[in-house]
Amino acid sequence: MEKIGKIVHLAKSGRLIVKIEQKSNYELIGQSLVNDRGTKVGKVIELIGPVSSPYASVIPTVDSKYSIGGVVYKSHNLNHRVNSSKKRNRVRRKRM
Numbered sequence: 001m002e003k004i005g006k007i008v009h010l011a012k013s014g015r016l017i018v019k020i021e022q023k024s025n026y027e028l029i030g031q032s033l034v035n036d037r038g039t040k041v042g043k044v045i046e047l048i049g050p051v052s053s054p055y056a057s058v059i060p061t062v063d064s065k066y067s068i069g070g071v072v073y074k075s076h077n078l079n080h081r082v083n084s085s086k087k088r089n090r091v092r093r094k095r096m
Contacts, residue, residue, distance in 0.1 A: 001073035004033060005056070007041075007066055016042055016058040018072055033058060033072040040075070041066050 009017040018033070033041045042060040049055040060066065 001034065001038070001076060004028070004072050004074050007068055007070050007072060008055075010068065011057075014060070015045070016060055016066065018044075018056040018058055020047070020054045020056055028056060028074070032075045034075045035066060035070060035072060039065060041072055 003021065005018045005020045005022075007016050008019045011017055020028075028044045028047065031044050033044065035041050040061050041064045042058040044056045044058050046057045047054050048057055058072075066072075
């Protein structure tokens with residue numbers, strides 16, 4: 001597992017804010033994050049803040065167990081990779 005950063009805050013929207021310890025990497029968007037034990041914490045939605053010290057906005061999973069100050073890692077397990085919503089890939093029908 002590759003260390004990404006630490007959880008620093010739980011926003012009012014319910015998202016976790018993670019301080020990224022490495023340089024900004026756009027491959028993180030859509031990536032699943034796991035904790036020390038390998039259980040899934042959530043999915044990275046967007047990168048925010050300055051390029052020199054970015055933060056990640058993470059939607060936590062329903063049954064995730066996390067702690068503020070806890071370290072999160074990038075999941076290398078293909079089953080933890082989360083694809084974008086299927087709704088975005090659907091074709092809209094024209095109204096008549």
